[in-house]
Amino acid sequence: MSKTSVKTTVEWNTMNWKQLERRVYKIQKRIYQASARGDVKVVRGLQKVLMKSWSAKALATRRVTQDNQGKKTAGIDGVKALSPSERMELVEELNLGSKPKPTRRVWIDKPGKDEKRPLGIPTMYDRALQALVKLALEPEWEAKFEPNSYGFRPGRSCHDAIGAIFSSIRFKPKFVLDADIAKCFDKINHQALLKKLNTYPKLRRQIKAWLKAGVVDSKVLFPTEDGTPQGGVISPLLANIALHGMEEILKEYASKLPGKGSKVSKAQAISIIRYADDFVILHENLTVIEQCREILVKWLSEMGLELKPSKTRLAHTLYENQSEKPGFDFLGFNVRQHLVGKYNSGITSHGKILGFKTIITPSMKSVKNHYEKISSIIKRDLPSPQLALISRLNPIIRGWCNYYSSVVSKKVFSKIFSQVYQRLYRWAKRRHPNKSVKWIAKKYWHTIGNYNWEFAAKTDDKFIKLYRHPETPIVRHVKVKGNASPFDGDWVYWSSRMTNHPEADKRVATLLKRQKGKCPECGLYFREGDVMEVDHILPISKGGKDEHKNLQLLHRHCHDKKTATDGSLVGIHDKNHITEEPYEAKVSRTVL
Numbered sequence: 001m002s003k004t005s006v007k008t009t010v011e012w013n014t015m016n017w018k019q020l021e022r023r024v025y026k027i028q029k030r031i032y033q034a035s036a037r038g039d040v041k042v043v044r045g046l047q048k049v050l051m052k053s054w055s056a057k058a059l060a061t062r063r064v065t066q067d068n069q070g071k072k073t074a075g076i077d078g079v080k081a082l083s084p085s086e087r088m089e090l091v092e093e094l095n096l097g098s099k100p101k102p103t104r105r106v107w108i109d110k111p112g113k114d115e116k117r118p119l120g121i122p123t124m125y126d127r128a129l130q131a132l133v134k135l136a137l138e139p140e141w142e143a144k145f146e147p148n149s150y151g152f153r154p155g156r157s158c159h160d161a162i163g164a165i166f167s168s169i170r171f172k173p174k175f176v177l178d179a180d181i182a183k184c185f186d187k188i189n190h191q192a193l194l195k196k197l198n199t200y201p202k203l204r205r206q207i208k209a210w211l212k213a214g215v216v217d218s219k220v221l222f223p224t225e226d227g228t229p230q231g232g233v234i235s236p237l238l239a240n241i242a243l244h245g246m247e248e249i250l251k252e253y254a255s256k257l258p259g260k261g262s263k264v265s266k267a268q269a270i271s272i273i274r275y276a277d278d279f280v281i282l283h284e285n286l287t288v289i290e291q292c293r294e295i296l297v298k299w300l301s302e303m304g305l306e307l308k309p310s311k312t313r314l315a316h317t318l319y320e321n322q323s324e325k326p327g328f329d330f331l332g333f334n335v336r337q338h339l340v341g342k343y344n345s346g347i348t349s350h351g352k353i354l355g356f357k358t359i360i361t362p363s364m365k366s367v368k369n370h371y372e373k374i375s376s377i378i379k380r381d382l383p384s385p386q387l388a389l390i391s392r393l394n395p396i397i398r399g400w401c402n403y404y405s406s407v408v409s410k411k412v413f414s415k416i417f418s419q420v421y422q423r424l425y426r427w428a429k430r431r432h433p434n435k436s437v438k439w440i441a442k443k444y445w446h447t448i449g450n451y452n453w454e455f456a457a458k459t460d461d462k463f464i465k466l467y468r469h470p471e472t473p474i475v476r477h478v479k480v481k482g483n484a485s486p487f488d489g490d491w492v493y494w495s496s497r498m499t500n501h502p503e504a505d506k507r508v509a510t511l512l513k514r515q516k517g518k519c520p521e522c523g524l525y526f527r528e529g530d531v532m533e534v535d536h537i538l539p540i541s542k543g544g545k546d547e548h549k550n551l552q553l554l555h556r557h558c559h560d561k562k563t564a565t566d567g568s569l570v571g572i573h574d575k576n577h578i579t580e581e582p583y584e585a586k587v588s589r590t591v592l
Contacts, residue, residue, distance in 0.1 A: 011084075011088060012084035012085070012087055012088050013084055013560075013561060013564060014561075015058065017059075017062075017522055017555075017557060017558070018522040018523060018524055019055075020055040020058055020059055021059065021522075021524055022524075023053070023055040024050070024053065024055050024056050024059055024135060027046055027049060027050045027053070027056075028050070028135065028138075028139040028487055029139070029487055029488075029489055030042075030046055031043055031046045031047060031050070031136070031139040031140055031487075032139040032140070032142060032143050032485065032487035032488065033143075034046065035139065035140040035141075035142075035143035035144060036143040043140050044199075044200050047136040047137070047140070047199075047200070047203070048200070050135060050136045051096060051132065051133070051136055051203070054091070056132055056135050056136075057091045057094045057128075057132055058091050059131075059135065060094065060128050060129070060131035060132035060134075060135060061087050061090050061091050061094070061128045061131075062087070062557060063131050064124070064127040064128050064131050064233065065081065065082045065087050065090070065124070065128070066087070066556065066557055066560065067530075067531045067555075067556050067557060068531065073106060073119075073121050073231075074104070074121065075101070075103060075104045075121045075122050075123035075124065075126070075127075076101055076102060076103070076104045076123060076216050077101065077123040077124060077125070079123065079124040082124065090124070090125065090128055093125065094125075094128055094129055094132055095129075096129075096133075096202050096203060096206045097202065097205070097206065098125070098129070098206075099209060100122070100123075100126045100129075100209050100210050100213045101122075101123045101125075101126065101213065102213050102214040102215055102216045102221055103120030103121055103122050103213060103214075103215045103216070103229050103231065103232070104120070104121045104215075104216050105118055105119070105120060105121075105215050105216060105217035106118075106119045106121055106231070107119075117230065118186075118217075118230065119229070119230050119231035120215050120229025120230060120231045120232060121231045122210075122229075122231070122232050122233070126210065126232075127232075127233050129206075130210070130232055130233035130234040131233045131234075133203065133206065133207070133234055134233060134234050134237055136203075137199070137203075137234075137237060138154070138237060138487075139485075139487045141237065141240070141241060141244070142154070142485045142486075142487055143485070143487075144244065145240065145244060146244065146245075146246070146247040146248060146272075146274075147247075147482040147483050148161075148164055148247055148271070148272055148273045148274060149240065149243075149244070149247070149274050149275075150164070150273070150274065150275045151236075151240070151274065151275035151276030151277075151278075152236035152237070152239070152240060152276055153240065154485070154486045154487075154527075154528040154529055155480060155484065155485060155486045155494060155497070155528045156480055157480075157501070157503075158275060158331040158332070158403075159406055159477040159479075159501075159502050159503075160477075160479050160480045161273050161274075161275045161330070161331060162330070162331065162333050162335070162360060162406075162407070162477075163477055163478075163479030164271070164273045164479060165271075165273055165280065165282070165330065165335055165360075166335075166358060166360060167479065168271035168273070168282050169282060169317050169335075169337065169358055170346060170358050171346070171348055171354065172284060173284070173316065173317050173318035173319070173337055173356065174271075174282045174283055174284045174316070174317055175282070175283060175284065175285070175286045175289045175314065175315070175316050175317075175321065176280055176281065176282050176289070176314070176315050176316070176317060176328050177280065177281040177289050177292060177293055177312070177313075177314055178280050178311075178312070178313045178314075178315065178328040178329075178330065179278075179279055179280070179281075179293075179296075179307050179308075179311065179312040179313075180277060180278050180279075180307070180308045180311035180312065181243075181277040181278075181300065181305050181306070181307060181308065182305070182306050182307065182308035183227075183308075184239060184243075184276075184277035184305060185227055185228055185229070185230045185235065185239055185277070186226065186227040187226050187227055187304050187305055187306075188226060188227050188228055188238070188239065188242045188303060188304055188305065189226060189302075189303055189304030189305075190208065190211045190212070190225070190226065192242070192302060192303050192304065193211075193228070193238060193241065193242050193303070194207065194208055194211075196241060196242065196244070196245075197238075197241055207234075207238070210232065210234070211224065211227075211228060212224060215229065226304055228242075236276070239276065239277070240276075242303050242305075243274065243277070243303075245299075246272060246274060246279070246296070246299070247272045247274070249295065249299055250270060250272050250281065250292050250295065250296070251267040251270065251272075252267075253291070253292065253295055254266050254267050254269060254270040254283070254288065255267040257288065269283060269284070270282070270283045270288065270292070271283070273330075275330075275331055278330065278331065280328065280330055281293075281296075282317075286314075286321075289314065290314070293307075293312075293314075313328065315327065315328050317335065317336065317337045317358075318336075318337040318338075318339070318356055329363040329365065332362065332363055332365075332366040332403070332404075333360050333361070333362065333363060333366075333404075333407060334360065334361050334362070334363040334364065335358070335360050336358075336359055336360075337356045337357065337358050337359070338356060338357055338359060339355060339356050340355070340356060340357050342355075344357060345357060346358060359408050360407040360408060361404075361407060361408050361409060361412060362404045362407070362409055362412050366404075367412060367416060370396075370400050370416065371416055371419055371420070373396060374393060374396065374397070374420055374423070375423055377389070377392055377393060377396070378393075378423055378424065378427045379427075381427075382427065382430060382431065385457070386444060386455075386457040387457040387459060387464060389427075390455070390456070390457060390464055390465070390466050391464075393466060393467075394466065394467045397420075397466070397467045397469060398467050398472075398505075399503070401413065401467075401469055401471075401472035402472065402502055402503045402504075402505075403502065403503055404472075405472050405473065405474055405475060405502045406474070406475060406476055406477035406502045407474075408474075409472070409474060410470065410474060413469035413470045413472060414469070414470050416469055417468055417469040417470055420469070421453075421455070424444075424455055424466075425440070428440045428443070428444050446458075446463060446465075448463055448465060451468075454466070454468075475500075475502070477500075477501075477502050478497075478500070480497065481493075486527060486528050491517070491525045492517075494517075494525070494527070494528065495512070495516070495517025495518075495525050495526065496517070498512060498517065498526055498528070499512040499513050499517065507534060507551070508532060508534065508553060510548075511534065511551060511552065511553040512526065512553060515552065515553060519553070519554055519555050519558055520552055520554070521554050521555070521558035521559075521561070521562055522555065522558050524555075526553075526555070530555055530556075531555065531556035532553050532554070532555065532556070533553070533554055533555075533556050533559045534551055534552075534553060535551070535552050535553070535554045535559050535562060535563075536550055536551065537550050537551065537552050538550055539563075539566055542566075
C-alpha cells in the first residue's frame with residue numbers, strides 16, 4: 001500500500017462527520033427557508049454553494065458507498081464497493097458537468113406478481129453525484145411539495161398516507177377514485193419535467209444528461225427518450241417533482257363548485273392522498289369524483305402520463321357502487337366502512353352517533369402473499385435445522401406485523417398465526433414420518449413462560465423461538481403534521497416520530513428512547529434516512545454480553561469507526577469481499 005493510500009484511509013476513517021453533517025444541514029435549512037418564502041435568488045445561490053462544498057461531497061460519497069451497502073449492485077462500470085482511499089478520490093472528483101455513463105438494466109420481480117420491473121443502475125460516480133444534487137434540490141422542493149404527498153419523502157411514510165385517509169372519511173362516507181399511473185417512471189416527459197424543475201442552467205444540463213444517458217440491457221445500448229430510471233438516487237425526487245401540483249389543481253376545481261360554503265371549505269371537502277404514483281381522491285359527491293378524473297387525465301397528459309385502466313377503480317367507502325364492493329385497497333391496507341348499531345358506531349366530536357364505523361385492516365392480497373412467502377420458506381427449508389428456519393422466518397413475520405401494527409389487525413394476526421403453526425407441523429411430520437404426534441410436539445414445541453406451544457430451538461441453555469403474529473401490540477400511528485419537514489429544524493419532533501414509528505424494531509425503538517434520539521458516538525440526532533445499527537458497548541470478543549445494558553444505537557458510519565478501534569475481532573462493513581445481492585423494493589427505491 002502506498003503512503004498516499006494509507007493517508008487517505010486514515011483521513012476517511014477519522015473524518016469528523018458531526019462537523020460535516022452540521023455544515024451541510026445548516027445550508028439545507030437555509031435553502032428550505034428561502035424556498036418557503038419564495039426567494040429564488042437565495043435558493044439558487046445556496047444550492048451552488050452546497051454543490052461546491054467539500055463537506056457535501058464527502059456526505060454524498062458516504063451515503064452511496066458506506067451507509068447503503070445492503071444492495072451491492074454494480075452499474076456498467078462493474079464497481080460494487082470502494083475502499084476508503086477510493087472514496088476520498090471520488091470526493092475530489094465530484095463536479096457538475098461530467099458526461100454520465102448509461103445505466104445498467106437489471107430486472108427484478110414485482111412482489112406478488114409474475115411480472116418483472118426494470119431498474120436502471122447508474123455507475124458509482126453518477127450515484128455519488130446524484131446524491132450530491134439531491135442534497136441541494138430536496139430542501140427546495142420539500143418547502144413546495146403538497147401536504148398530502150407521502151411517497152419517497154423524508155419524514156413521511158405509508159402510515160401517514162393511511163392516517164390521512166382515515167381523517168378524511170372517519171365522520172362521513174365518501175366516493176373514492178382509487179388510481180395508479182401507468183408506467184409512471186418510464187413515461188415522464190423530459191422537457192415537461194425540466195421545465196417544472198426550473199433550476200439553474202448548469203444543474204439543469206446535468207439532470208438532462210442523466211435523463212438522456214441511455215440504458216444498457218444485455219450489452220445493447222438503448223436510448224432513453226422518456227422517463228427517469230428506477231434505481232437512480234435522484235429518480236424518486238424527480239418523479240415527485242413531475243407529479244407535484246396534482247392536489248392544487250383539484251382543490252382549485254373544488255373551490256369553484258356551486259353551492260353553499262366558502263371557497264376554502266369547498267376545497268377542504270375533497271381529499272387527494274398520493275404515495276408516489278398511487279393515489280386516491282375522496283369526496284361525498286360522485287359527479288365531483290368523475291370530473292376530477294377527467295381533469296387529471298388532461299393534467300397528466302401534459303407530463304406524458306396516463307392512468308392505468310386496470311388499476312383505476314371508482315367505489316364508495318360504505319355502500320356498493322355500480323357492482324363495485326364497498327371500500328378499497330391502498331398500500332397493502334383495506335379501507336372500508338361498515339353499518340353498525342349505536343353501541344359499535346363511530347361518533348363525532350360532538351357525541352353524535354354516525355351509524356357506521358371505519359375499519360382499516362391488512363388487505364387480503366397482502367395476507368395471501370405473506371402466508372405464501374412463509375410457506376415457501378418452510379417448504380424449501382425441509383432439510384434445515386429448526387434454528388435456521390426460525391432465523392429466516394422471524395424477520396419476515398416481525399416486519400410484516402410491524403407494518404400493520406397501527407390498524408385493526410388482531411383477528412388477522414391470530415388467523416395467520418394458526419395457519420403458520422399448521423404448516424410447521426406438516427414440516428415437522430415430513431422430517432419424521434415414522435414418529436408420533438407426541439414425539440414431534442415434544443421435540444419442536446416447548447413451554448416458555450406462560451405459553452405452552454412455542455415453536456423454539458434450544459441453544460446455549462436458552463430458547464430461540466418463532467415470533468408469534470399476535471404478540472404484536474396494536475398502537476395507533478400519529479400522522480405527520482401537514483407541512484412539517486425534517487429541514488425545519490424541529491429536532492425534538494422528528495426524533496420522537498422515529499421512536500414511535502410502526503416499523504421501528506422494538507429494540508431499536510427502546511434504544512432511541514433511552515438515548516433521546518441521539519447517536520452517542522457523534523452526538524447528532526438520528527435523521528430520516530440514517531442507517532442505524534445496534535452495537536455492543538463492550539464487544540462480545542472482549543467479554544461483553546448480549547444484554548440490553550450493553551447495547552447502544554449508532555449511525556452505521558459511527559459503528560464502523562468504533563469497531564475499527566474498540567478491539568472487536570472484525571470490522572462490520574468495510575470488507576473487501578463483495579457479493580451480488582438480489583434487489584427487493586417498492587417502485588423506484590434507489591439501489592445504492
